Amino acid sequence: MNIVQLKKLQYEEVAKCTRCGFCLPNCPTYAVRRNEASTPRGRNAITRAIIEGRLELSDDLAEAIFTCLGCGACTKACFPAVNTKDSVFSDRACLTEVHANPKIFEKLSEALNEYHNISEDDNEDRAEWQEYLKDVPGEFIEKDHAEIVYFVGCVASFFPMAQKIPADFATIMYHAGLDFTILGGEEWCCGFPLIGAGMPEKVAELKAHNLEKIKRVGAKKAVFSCPSCLHTWKHLYDTDIELLHSSQLLRDLVGQNKLDLKPVELKVTYHDPCDLGRNTGVFEEPREVIKSIPGIEFVELPNNRNMSVCCGGGGNVEMVAPDLSAAIAQRKIEEILSTETKTVISSCQQCLRTIVTNARRQNIELNAMDLTQLVLKSLSQK
Amino acid sequence: MEIDALRQRLKEIVGQDFVLSSNVDLMLYGYDAYLEMRRPDVVVIPENTEQVSQVVRLAYEEAVPVTARGSATSLSGGPVPLKGGIVIHFSRMNRILEIDVVNKRARVEPGVITLDLQTAVAKKGLQYAPDPASQKTSTMGGNVGENSGGPHCLKYGVTTNHIMGLKIVLYDGEVVDTGGKAPDRPGYDLTGLLVGSEGTLGIVTEITVRLIEQPEAIKTLLGIFETIEDASNTVSAIIAEGIVPATLEMMDRLVIRAVEESVHAGYPQDAEAVLIIELDGLKDGMERIADRIIEICLANKVREVKVAKDETERNILWTGRRGAFGAVSRLRPNYMVCDGTVPRTKLPEVLRRVTEIGREYNLPIGNVFHAGDGNLHPLILFDCRNEEETARVREAGTKILRLCVDAGGTISGEHGIGLEKLHEMSFIFSPDDIAALWKLKNAFDPVGGFNPGKVLPSLAS
Amino acid sequence: MDIKLLHGILNPQMVASDTATLTRFSVDGLVPEAVVYPANLSQVSEVIKLANREKWAVTPWGSGTKIGIGGAPKRLDLVLCAARLDKIIDIDVANLTVTAQAGVKLGDLQDLLGGAENRCFFPLEGDLKSQADYMCSARDYKGVFLPLDPPFPDKATLGGIIATNSTGPKRLRYGMPRDLILGVRYVSPTGEIIGMGGKTVKNVSGYDVSKIMIGSLGTLGIIGDITLRLLPLPEQIATILASFKELTAATAFAKRVLNSKLLPTSLEVLNRDGYSLSSSSDLRPSIGGWYVAVGLEGFSEEVKREIIDLKDMAHFEKAIDVVELGRDSTIVFWKNLANCALTLPKDGATMVKFKAGFLISNFPEVLEAWTNILSNDFCALTASAGLGLACAYIMVKTDTDIESAVRLGKAFRETVKIYGGNMVVEFAPATLKQKLDQWGSPQADFVLMRRIKDSVDPLNVLNPGRFLGGI
């Protein structure tokens, strides 16, 4: 993206910023870094300065622009509702154009080009998680045609820590008698990491491929356990089929009494993933599912729903500033512990991965579970 | 000293990570919520008084200006480093050092967010009363710098009425305490002079505040009016009745609409004005007073008076009020707020003239203000990218301030002079007055190193 | 000094130099060479400019009720008496402000304010202009008041109250001069007429100069006129008096009141001598001799509820006797207390007054310690529990009395210091002041006070030597 395009896309948006600073206390990066460059206001000022020719596109800028989590918390605090995260992502595209972006993203883009996944694994290994399946016959999972496509996403497919999640979700769907399939090795990364990396144009190929595959299956619905995949599909993929998050599907199943939920004695809290909650508007479905499980004691986090604080895993920040990401995760963990619960439920594999990794690093005893795992736990109680 | 050498010395004082000097950083520390921008030469983010003291001493030795900065929400250019130099950002000095429940005092560092202090003391059943609309992001240091007010200041007074003592770094780096937790220390009221001095007399590194009991009961009413005159008359009539509520806040149609678009506070979009009237104190008698207020509203042709049923309804009314400035930038990207204040009896008349000025200059003006205090906030809406329009806005703003002064008022009620209203200082002060202020400035800051170019116009002009 | 120089500014009748007048206006034994009675601020300004040229030392004089505050002047050539600056400039009832000159007596002003007409305002609509078009409130009680209740309200002038930062028990609810002052016009030590602030209840234009004028004892300027905030007179007033056998019970009661949601206007703890100064015949004096007086003002329902709660609290803390004073006896009681020092001097004795400020939390400890070091002679204690203030009144007649008062003062000061506070000598004969520093020793921030004084009064014309640290 060049500056002319940036101006066209974002000038009116950032011009709305009156520098009132109301967003400052909401930004997790400011909470840690304590400097203006780590504030939404600062990031908007940078965008504006670039557009008005007061700042050169240089490496200097990259630090401020590439440490935004894209969590959107600032916009919720902002009375004119300035969309900082989209402006930041546009800035990233400009910086990429002039090669002032962090080099690690070039590698990411190459990897996606070659492997179609973020972990540089053979894409055929996408179905590795099926090893965790116990009582679900393979043919139920990979079909040529189905009503529902389950889009697993890179994190759940490749990160061992998260691989149980798709297995559990598939098991639930199987027991509920749903007609679903996965795309297996034909599922490509949705392209989300490229947006955060400032390479939105590179999403096109991945998108075309995924749309084509889904069409072939003839699905009416696509279901996602990864909120960021869902968000990307909703905003960048033009398709008529219904797009759902796993928590929404689970809520429907609960509503239709298709799940035989048995008591689980557990005190839990729930972390709203940015891309599911604030950025897609799904707040109540996961809560309804949690509360429908008998025996659960549910407490809200001090900052919940629109005010939920990012886990530190957003916006590819982990790749450029791991210390910042870790410090934000640490604060998230402290917030969770402040509720005096030992179990946090989320419905995003990336959030869980960030929280668990950092808790382990600090030797903090914290149990982090995906919503699907909690549901399966309830189903499998005697 | 070369700038690089200065930066190096600063790094030795506050540490590598907390000295910022990249092109981007300098641009980012050049603004506040007002229009003007100026770059500093270097930014430091100190951790304690000792570091601040060393930074100031170095600046003194090297004859470099120092400007303090909290959250930079000032609306008058307060933290903008007009003459460059060092900006001290207080974001890391944000600890609440002590909450002394028995003595009803708290001690905080200047970077503490106003609302964070309020939340912390509320847990102990106490309150810190001054509540600027920016409380969720403004710092205590900034509140002290500007002597901030807020809706509840009608009853409880502004920031200065709640500041008991300060720790300040003087121009040469020396550190002294003024006031204190105990009352009536003999000597000049330095604390009172420092509050509202916009960082031009000394750098505050610790603040001792007075806390008060939370009220036993609160009642919040929303009066909805068909004309702004009816609402203004109601304000006068309530005060005339011998009732001083906790708040008397007014918003006009333009602001109501903008706010409703941002949050659904439940203000009717077709009303010309709303009043937020809040009573607090003992529960006994409150019902009768509220009824009396409703009667007064009715006598002034109110369309409807809504009573907030619970804490949630009350919060949403206030959220709307606090977001009013921000919300209007949905209509036009910028606003200029004229902070003129008039004797409250002059309110209706001055409001009418403000509307006329808007018409005269062909500029949209919204009103949201502390009606009970006579503190106007006409918001002139514009787009600062349009230079001709911006010039017109400045002219209209000056005219509104002149209008306030002519009505027996003043040019700033709570936002400060900064660099915004230097020119208008001559509306209210004679050259002798200004000279008297300069003598005080010189007593505190003989070298003129603190926030130069603010508050006081030069003697020649 | 050449008195004729003054005649160029003032009518010679307004320049006194007869011995009788000069003695009357002597300060701590120092007799001035002339006393002037300027009629307005420009005359004050001219006099001060002259004093700068002639290097005279000038002491401003209000009503003299507090002239004993402060050190003995280093020099004294001229007393500037504000008696003729006694005009009330503006009472704006609807705006709740008053502007008056420094020489106005508080009592006179309160009388006027209390009788001020029903509060009316001019509605904004149409072409209403005549008196008949004013809208008036229908409330059946009227009047406003200045919420200040310093000692000697009938004699004290506004200028004097401001210059000495004089406060009374009601400060608990309504604050002190610094909370009420909105504007001030004064003549600077170099003779310029300076105006700061005005009739608006909020103002952050320029520095808040009125704050340092308060309590500066005329060392920074001569106050001309002052604008202050008013409040509507309360619908109901009352007082609860309770007597206790032990100090601990009295302070426990006070603490209970402070930690409740009640909003008393004043909360005073008095020892037996202190109580005798204001004594109300309504309350049976009791053995043990500790008394607590709680002033109440507000809407009638509030006051009613407070009375009930206070009685319960007092009984809970084992009060010996509790009585409720109605409107009239309330006024008398607090007035007597404010004037208590007046009722004192008997058989040629002089009064010494010590005033201390300390942490509220140490209120019981300070009172306890003070009581323990008290001599057996008359020593009245009055203390504001909610503010952390205590006053001691002692009678001295002979040199031995003075010696023991000095010892007492020193001991009091030491005690208060332990509790983060300070003590000043408010009234005392010059002989005592020579032995006991009136202000205590200055602290680190004194450098700023010194610089301020030097900056605004380079020739040290105004009240030299009387303030903290010899300013």
Ligand SMILES: Cc1cc2nc3c(=O)[nH]c(=O)nc-3n(C[C@H](O)[C@H](O)[C@H](O)COP(=O)(O)OP(=O)(O)OC[C@H]3O[C@@H](n4cnc5c(N)ncnc54)[C@H](O)[C@@H]3O)c2cc1C
């Ligand atoms: C949307 C909006 C609403 C607002 N509403 C109100 C309102 O209702 N009432 C009101 O009064 N104001 C209001 N303001 C203005 C502003 O928020 C206040 O002036 C606030 O007190 C500034 O705090 P800050 O931390 O942002 O200080 P800054 O803007 O950073 O600084 C303000 C001044 O204080 C000085 N300063 C800061 N820290 C120190 C220190 N440690 N030592 C010495 N000087 C220091 C600075 O140099 C500067 O001159 C509003 C502003 C906005 C944008």
Ligand code: SF4
């Ligand atoms: S982004 Fe919004 S909240 Fe933040 S400074 Fe700008 S206008 Fe204010």
Ligand code: SF4
């Ligand atoms: S999107 Fe999140 S991280 Fe980025 S500026 Fe906004 S609040 Fe900060």
